[in-house]
Amino acid sequence: MDTMRERFASVTTQLLDEDPRLAVVLADIGVDGFRTAAERHPRRVVNVGIREQLLIGVGGGLALAGMRPVVHTFASFLVERPFEQVKLDFGHQGVGGVLVSAAGSYDWPAGGFTHMAPGDIALLDSLDGWTVHVPGHPDEAETLLRHAAAAGDDKVYVRLSVQSNEAARPVDGARFLPVREGRDGVVLAVGPMLDNVLAATEGLDVTVLYASTVRPFDDAALRTAVAGATAADMVLVEPYHEGTSTRHANDALAHVPHRVLGLGVGRPELRRYGQIDEHLAGQGLDARSLRERITGFLGR
Amino acid sequence: MTNTTTDTTGATAASPVADFAALPRLMSLMTGDEKHGPAATSTLDALWVLYDRVLRVSPATAEDPERDRFLLSKGHGPMAYYAVLAAKGFFPTDWLPGFGSYDSPLGHHPDRLLVPGAEIGSGSLGHGLPLAVGTALGLAAQGRTGPAVWVLIGDAELDEGSNHEAIAYAGAAGLSRLHTLVIDNSSATHGWRGGIASRFEAAGWSVTTVDGRDHEALYTAFTQPHPDRPHAVVARVEAKEYAGEPKPKAAPEPEPGAAAA
Numbered sequence: 001m002d003t004m005r006e007r008f009a010s011v012t013t014q015l016l017d018e019d020p021r022l023a024v025v026l027a028d029i030g031v032d033g034f035r036t037a038a039e040r041h042p043r044r045v046v047n048v049g050i051r052e053q054l055l056i057g058v059g060g061g062l063a064l065a066g067m068r069p070v071v072h073t074f075a076s077f078l079v080e081r082p083f084e085q086v087k088l089d090f091g092h093q094g095v096g097g098v099l100v101s102a103a104g105s106y107d108w109p110a111g112g113f114t115h116m117a118p119g120d121i122a123l124l125d126s127l128d129g130w131t132v133h134v135p136g137h138p139d140e141a142e143t144l145l146r147h148a149a150a151a152g153d154d155k156v157y158v159r160l161s162v163q164s165n166e167a168a169r170p171v172d173g174a175r176f177l178p179v180r181e182g183r184d185g186v187v188l189a190v191g192p193m194l195d196n197v198l199a200a201t202e203g204l205d206v207t208v209l210y211a212s213t214v215r216p217f218d219d220a221a222l223r224t225a226v227a228g229a230t231a232a233d234m235v236l237v238e239p240y241h242e243g244t245s246t247r248h249a250n251d252a253l254a255h256v257p258h259r260v261l262g263l264g265v266g267r268p269e270l271r272r273y274g275q276i277d278e279h280l281a282g283q284g285l286d287a288r289s290l291r292e293r294i295t296g297f298l299g300r
Numbered sequence: 301m302t303n304t305t306t307d308t309t310g311a312t313a314a315s316p317v318a319d320f321a322a323l324p325r326l327m328s329l330m331t332g333d334e335k336h337g338p339a340a341t342s343t344l345d346a347l348w349v350l351y352d353r354v355l356r357v358s359p360a361t362a363e364d365p366e367r368d369r370f371l372l373s374k375g376h377g378p379m380a381y382y383a384v385l386a387a388k389g390f391f392p393t394d395w396l397p398g399f400g401s402y403d404s405p406l407g408h409h410p411d412r413l414l415v416p417g418a419e420i421g422s423g424s425l426g427h428g429l430p431l432a433v434g435t436a437l438g439l440a441a442q443g444r445t446g447p448a449v450w451v452l453i454g455d456a457e458l459d460e461g462s463n464h465e466a467i468a469y470a471g472a473a474g475l476s477r478l479h480t481l482v483i484d485n486s487s488a489t490h491g492w493r494g495g496i497a498s499r500f501e502a503a504g505w506s507v508t509t510v511d512g513r514d515h516e517a518l519y520t521a522f523t524q525p526h527p528d529r530p531h532a533v534v535a536r537v538e539a540k541e542y543a544g545e546p547k548p549k550a551a552p553e554p555e556p557g558a559a560a561a
Contacts, residue, residue, distance in 0.1 A: 061433055
């Protein structure tokens with residue numbers, strides 16, 4: 001199986017052949033995957049060099065000229081470094097585009113914190129109108145990238161990761177999927193967190209919802225799931241900053257007394273290198289830690 | 301002065317409602333008197349020559365994909381810009397007295413979703429030139445070789461690193477339909493040793509430095525051929541401290557968060 005990033009390059013190369021409105025903007029990262037595309041469409045595959053402010057500004061300018069830009073680099077350099085460009089060159093100008101990140105929260109642990117962006121979605125949450133896809137499998141990444149490219153002039157963020165679930169789910173770019181049904185509470189797993197959540201809740205009488213699209217937040221799916229439980233208790237398990245979606249869950253459940261536990265990547269820097277599974281354990285996101293934290297919260 | 305402009309599709313634009321001599325009165329509708337802050341007037345002559353004689357855009361073609369694009373990156377002190385747009389009929393002159401009020405589309409920084417004819421919303425410095433690079437790339441990708449892309453920045457705005465990313469890339473990429481107008485009123489805190497033009501030259505641009513109050517010199521510089529490379533015009537005007545009303549040295553700008561342009 002290829003990685004989400006490899007799938008991104010192959011799918012987008014194909015989409016460039018099909019959609020003359022599409023253009024790819026790179027900043028020296030991910031260039032190899034687009035060599036063929038650049039040969040076929042030299043004016044629609046642009047590498048601006050190591051210039052991330054320009055990367056986003058060029059994306060906004062392409063959109064102003066009527067194109068649909070697909071802008072890619074690591075999440076740290078795509079969302080965090082040029083954040084004001086994301087805010088102004090898309091949102092304030094009233095234009096859209098597709099931002100596709102890689103490396104996520106700790107896809108390259110040996111690279112250290114400079115290449116980690118667990119706060120990317122919390123940052124985007126301060127802006128209006130961004131659709132956020134967090135695929136949990138390369139097949140889902142392909143589906144969601146196709147949705148993003150075809151989404152008119154919408155502003156879409158696609159968060160790719162080397163973390164992946166074993167099997168792809170039938171995602172539709174909008175709704176949460178019920179994966180397991182139970183009565184003692186609801187656990188929402190985002191993207192690549194699903195396998196660990198399923199392992200952690202094995203034998204528990206809980207509903208597991210799966211989200212590969214987190215913005216807009218599927219309020220209706222959460223309300224339905226909670227209505228089937230004996231208490232409105234829910235746990236959010238996200239592969240980025242803990243609590244990022246807690247506000248949305250609270251808003252969705254505002255009509256009922258409820259409790260929400262947000263699990264994810266903590267704010268403190270671990271200052272550790274190593275491997276992804278070591279970071280998952282270090283953040284309490286491995287199956288064993290998740291089971292302890294989920295059962296502790298649900299009191300069962 | 302011409303009363304009509306011809307756009308790229310051959311249509312004749314509506315006659316402007318005012319000429320250059322009327323601009324001080326239009327600006328006074330926003331400022332309340334006949335004196336104007338240097339930030340507002342530094343761009344006036346260059347903007348007028350562009351809109352009157354160079355840019356192929358009019359109210360009738362403001363949505364035409366083949367129009368020339370003018371991006372006001374230096375969004376501070378936009379009174380001259382508003383006056384020129386009003387004079388050219390992009391919006392009614394009776395919008396001007398409401399400048400900055402809650403119900404007015406005309407803010408102290410322009411918003412493209414509110415101001416007819418404004419290609420970008422600006423105010424935060426250093427966004428216009430990268431957006432212009434993307435616009436030039438997008439037009440080229442669609443095979444639109446006709447439209448020119450112009451962006452106006454200030455000499456202090458050149459302090460922003462994002463502009464240097466754009467200057468270096470545009471020069472290397474040879475974006476020949478891209479034009480930068482730098483209004484130099486010596487307001488950059490540390491200045492630019494060797495001159496502003498040297499930055500563009502080093503990046504492979506065509507550059508001309510002119511008197512920013514001389515309409516013929518501006519026109520000649522704006523229309524200078526520059527095959528296979530982007531073109532910059534550095535328009536020098538009187539230094540900010542000595543023009544119009546003296547600016548108190550330590551006075552902060554009324555708008556938070558952005559450096560003075």
